[in-house]
Amino acid sequence: MSALLLIEQVLNGLQFGVMLFLMAAGLTLVFGVMGLINLAHGSLYMVGAFAAAAVAAATGSFLLALAASLTAAALAGALVELAVIRRLYDRDHLDQVLATFALILIFSEGTRWLFGSFPLYLDIPDYLSGPVTLPGGIRYPLYRLALIVIGLLVAAGLFLLIARTRLGMRIRAGQSDREMIAALGVNISALYTMVFALGAALAGLAGALVGAIQSVQVGMGEPVLILAFVVIVIGGIGSVRGALIGALLVGLTDTLGGALLPSFFSLFMDPASATSVGSALASMLIYILMAGVLVVRPSGLFGRV
Amino acid sequence: MGRLKTLALAASTAMFAATMALADDHKLKVGMITTLSGGGAGLGIDVRDGFMLAVKLAGGDDMDVVIEDDQRKPDIAVQLADKMIQSDKVDVLTGIIWSNLAMAVVPAVTAQGKFYLSPNAGPSALAGKGCSPFYFNVAWQNDNLHEAAGAYANDAGYKNTFILAPNYPAGKDALTGFKRYFKGNLAGEVYTKLGQKDYAAEIAQIRASGADSVFFFLPGGMGISFLKQYADSGVGLPVVGPAFSFDQGILQAVGDAALGVKNTSQWSKDLDNEANRKFVAAFQAEYGRLPSLYASQGYDTANLLLSAMEKADVDDPEAFRAALKEADFDSVRGNFAFGPNQHPIQNIYVREVIKEGDIYTNRIVATAFENHQDAYAAECKM
Numbered sequence: 001m002s003a004l005l006l007i008e009q010v011l012n013g014l015q016f017g018v019m020l021f022l023m024a025a026g027l028t029l030v031f032g033v034m035g036l037i038n039l040a041h042g043s044l045y046m047v048g049a050f051a052a053a054a055v056a057a058a059t060g061s062f063l064l065a066l067a068a069s070l071t072a073a074a075l076a077g078a079l080v081e082l083a084v085i086r087r088l089y090d091r092d093h094l095d096q097v098l099a100t101f102a103l104i105l106i107f108s109e110g111t112r113w114l115f116g117s118f119p120l121y122l123d124i125p126d127y128l129s130g131p132v133t134l135p136g137g138i139r140y141p142l143y144r145l146a147l148i149v150i151g152l153l154v155a156a157g158l159f160l161l162i163a164r165t166r167l168g169m170r171i172r173a174g175q176s177d178r179e180m181i182a183a184l185g186v187n188i189s190a191l192y193t194m195v196f197a198l199g200a201a202l203a204g205l206a207g208a209l210v211g212a213i214q215s216v217q218v219g220m221g222e223p224v225l226i227l228a229f230v231v232i233v234i235g236g237i238g239s240v241r242g243a244l245i246g247a248l249l250v251g252l253t254d255t256l257g258g259a260l261l262p263s264f265f266s267l268f269m270d271p272a273s274a275t276s277v278g279s280a281l282a283s284m285l286i287y288i289l290m291a292g293v294l295v296v297r298p299s300g301l302f303g304r305v
Numbered sequence: 306m307g308r309l310k311t312l313a314l315a316a317s318t319a320m321f322a323a324t325m326a327l328a329d330d331h332k333l334k335v336g337m338i339t340t341l342s343g344g345g346a347g348l349g350i351d352v353r354d355g356f357m358l359a360v361k362l363a364g365g366d367d368m369d370v371v372i373e374d375d376q377r378k379p380d381i382a383v384q385l386a387d388k389m390i391q392s393d394k395v396d397v398l399t400g401i402i403w404s405n406l407a408m409a410v411v412p413a414v415t416a417q418g419k420f421y422l423s424p425n426a427g428p429s430a431l432a433g434k435g436c437s438p439f440y441f442n443v444a445w446q447n448d449n450l451h452e453a454a455g456a457y458a459n460d461a462g463y464k465n466t467f468i469l470a471p472n473y474p475a476g477k478d479a480l481t482g483f484k485r486y487f488k489g490n491l492a493g494e495v496y497t498k499l500g501q502k503d504y505a506a507e508i509a510q511i512r513a514s515g516a517d518s519v520f521f522f523l524p525g526g527m528g529i530s531f532l533k534q535y536a537d538s539g540v541g542l543p544v545v546g547p548a549f550s551f552d553q554g555i556l557q558a559v560g561d562a563a564l565g566v567k568n569t570s571q572w573s574k575d576l577d578n579e580a581n582r583k584f585v586a587a588f589q590a591e592y593g594r595l596p597s598l599y600a601s602q603g604y605d606t607a608n609l610l611l612s613a614m615e616k617a618d619v620d621d622p623e624a625f626r627a628a629l630k631e632a633d634f635d636s637v638r639g640n641f642a643f644g645p646n647q648h649p650i651q652n653i654y655v656r657e658v659i660k661e662g663d664i665y666t667n668r669i670v671a672t673a674f675e676n677h678q679d680a681y682a683a684e685c686k687m
Contacts, residue, residue: 005513012505117346119526121558124537131539139512141537144505199569213537214502215558219343223500259506262495279472279496 004138009259010252015144017251018151022206023224024201024231024243025158032238033174033195035087039100041228042204042221043107048073048204048213049220050111053120062125066208073204074197081196086189096155102221112218118193119217122208145208154202155244162240171195175238230286234293236303244302250286320333322343333614334369336389337400338382338410341374344500344526347554348402348599349374352424354592355603356399362587363611371395376401377500379409383585384411390419396619399606401615402599404428404447404475405499415439418622420629424606425599427648428474429481433681436646439622441629443606445571446648446679447475447480450547453569453653453673454520455486458545461567464489469507471527472496479522479547484681491517497523503532508538518542524549529558538561548572550656553597556665563658563665571651572601572638573669580635595666601637608634640676646685650678 027041036090051072056065080103088096121249131139162168173181182188207221214220231250235242262278269277293301316503319356337356340349353372360368371393375382382401389395396419398487407426414421415437426501427446431437458466468483468491470476476496484491492514511519519542523531528550535544536559548570556563574585574595584604588596596604612634617624632643653674 002513005509008512009506010511015505016503112342117342117350117556119344119346119529119558121529129537131537139539141505141539143537150587202546210503213534215344215526217344217346217526245349255506259510275496276472276477279498283498 004136005259007136007138008140009256011140011144011148013252014248014257015147015151015251016255018148018155018246019206019210020224020227020231020251021062021151021155021244021247022202022209024228024235024247025155025240026202027225027228028232028235028238028240028243029171029195030199031232032088033171034085034192036089037096037100038085039097039225040103040107041081041199042225043104044077044200044203044217045075045207045221045224046107046111046216047076047207048121048201049216050115050120051204052208052211053122053216054115056122057120058200062128062212063124065222066205067299069208070201071203073207074201076204077200078193078197080200081193085196086192088171089192108218115218117218119215122212122216124212141214149189150209154205158202158240167191167194227286232300234290236300237243238304239300239302242300242302249289253289255284261285322360332367332369333397333610333619334371334393335610336386336394336395336398337372337535338375338385338389338391338398338406339372339400340377340402341372342376343401344502345377345524347597348401348425348525351554351597351599352402352603352606355588355596355600355605356424356607357603358584358588358591358600359607361591363607367423367614368611373660375401375406375666377406379406382410383413384404386414390414392415396420397610399424399610401426403473403499404478405473407431408474410453410599411440412437420619420625422548422593422606422610422629425601426475427478427679429478429679429681430474432646432648432679434683434686436648438626438627438687439611440647441643442648443609444602445648445651446681447478448485449653449677449679450549450569451479451482451520451522452486452680453655453677454545454547455483456673457569457655457671458483458518458520459486459488459568461518461543461545463518463543463545465492465515465517466490466545467492467495467511467514467518467522468522469493469495469497470522471499471501473499476522483520487520497527499527501527504531504534508529508535508540511542512538512540515541519544521546521550524552525555528555532559532562548598548656551667552599553595553666556658558665560665564660567670568656568658568667569653569673570598570656571649571666572598573651573654573667575668576637576654578635578637578639578640581637581639582586584637595664605634605636605638605641608636623643644678644682646679646682646687648679648682650676653677 016095030038048069052065052069055068128143132142133139235246260277261282265274267279313595373385398414399422404426411421420439423442425444427442432446445525471477546568548568551568613628616628619625644650655671655673657670
């Protein structure tokens with residue numbers, strides 16, 4: 001395998017990883033601060049993608065579409081928190097799973113009712129379409145490069161927010177001791193709504209960005225949700241830094257595994273069975289990675305013991 | 306205990322007799338399990354619409370159709386089949402799009418003595434050793450269109466082709482079929498995940514492989530994602546594929562990137578026969594869009610069933626099977642007959658993607674195979 005191909009696959013892995021991070025960051029914040037398992041996070045991803053597709057179809061502007069995805073997902077998140085999630089903080093995890101699973105069904109059917117079963121298409125804007133030539137002669141799609149940059153910028157912004165702002169301080173305090181910061185006079189329910197809306201907005205943004213290269217359809221969030229859970233388990237539940245490292249690990253493992261394993265097996269097998277064994281093993285690889293991490297560090301890479 | 310058993314046996318026999326008596330003058334009941342949601346929804350909706358159009362044109366009063374969505378999940382398809390056979394008491398099942406679902410459902414259905422007419426999936430396992438007197442395939446055996454694509458790639462002068470398909474029974478049949486006729490080298494052979502939406506890794510491999518052309522089988526939403534990303538990547542090698550990768554539902558979403566691409570199909574909107582002209586006009590009038598090959602397959606399936614109903618009663622399976630096997634209906638494909646394994650013998654054409662006004666569609670440019678039969682017929686013993 002040539003170096004050029006390897007670098008291109010690494011870029012693909014990074015791009016997949018940063019998109020997973022946008023999804024996993026919200027999930028891990030909500031779990032870390034409020035102790036809530038939110039299965040409906042994938043639905044917020046879908047809400048963002050649909051809002052973007054609808055606004056792009058109406059106005060033709062990709063930037064407006066991205067703004068719409070952030071707003072719609074944050075609003076949906078805040079609404080869900082106020083109406084449903086708020087009642088679940090004191091309940092056990094099984095109740096939360098049940099209620100948020102119900103939310104998935106409600107969101108999916110509601111979206112199907114509004115937009116129909118056929119996938120919608122969100123196009124890449126002209127100024128981001130086509131390939132660019134990187135140093136070293138690698139031709140890589142500009143849009144995917146933009147996704148990596150946006151993802152990393154959001155990650156940097158999120159770290160600044162958590163490390164340097166008052167809101168971030170409250171989020172960290174909430175993670176350490178919920179009762180105590182309430183006793184200190186912080187309006188804990190407003191904080192919870194804000195964190196939930198922030199996580200939702202990130203998921204919605206991921207949905208819109210990814211929707212433009214894939215397709216926007218009902219149920220698009222659930223496969224990503226499973227991967228996002230893998231990411232936060234690897235990274236350590238509640239840790240944003242863990243989510244970033246975990247997402248990049250999962251993205252790179254999945255992409256490089258799928259690309260390299262079949263050619264590895266073809267060294268000593270005939271091509272057809274090498275391909276099938278290789279791709280079968282590649283699809284298991286991230287779960288093997290998760291199991292491996294959990295054996296060494298049962299609470300994840302950056303989890304608190 | 307012995308007496309209780311006898312009593313239960315007697316009771317169930319009585320109930321059986323009662324349902325038999327009811328069955329005498331009931332309508333034919335059809336259970337349709339198809340994909341109506343998610344990335345594969347376009348295919349199932351077209352099969353359903355084509356089928357229901359034929360039922361409507363025939364008057365529609367001697368057939369009941371129960372339609373359920375399998376969500377492209379084998380476990381749900383199996384549950385639906387059980388429910389339709391046991392509680393809806395259907396006589397005939399149809400509708401499945403995906404070969405992995407067909408493999409989960411069809412053998413169990415035919416083992417219970419119910420007829421299954423496939424409007425789409427045609428896995429090789431059911432065409433050869435696993436064939437059944439109760440199983441008819443009205444579409445094609447999975448390999449067929451890909452075999453034609455392989456033959457076309459030879460004619461087009463491609464010598465080094467990169468081939469890819471999803472990792473499920475129809476994907477394996479696709480690459481097997483292509484390789485059966487293609488004489489050039491393979492620059493690479495890749496299986497993707499079923500339902501995969503991001504093809505960046507595969508496109509990078511294509512770019513690095515030194516191929517002179519790409520053959521891909523990616524039906525439904527998978528094809529749309531692949532073609533959009535392929536066009537954006539700037540790889541620019543010529544692509545060839547079966548009609549599934551360029552069907553009517555995909556073309557509108559892909560747009561200009563598909564123009565001029567050659568693909569192989571057993572049906573096309575411009576096939577010149579009376580049944581097809583009537584079908585295309587009626588479909589447009591009823592649903593306001595052009596039919597896809599999936600819709601044509603659903604339409605033919607319903608017409609085959611209707612033709613058999615005129616000749617025989619489904620409660621006499623032998624006679625009903627013989628009536629189905631005659632294939633005495635006006636297929637939109639023109640000539641249509643069943644081979645010994647109850648899979649089609651038909652022509653396969655090469656089509657080109659064109660633009661008619663604002664609509665992207667296909668037209669026939671050549672005939673790849675005449676009266677083509679699948680490679681598994683000889684293995685079928687029944």
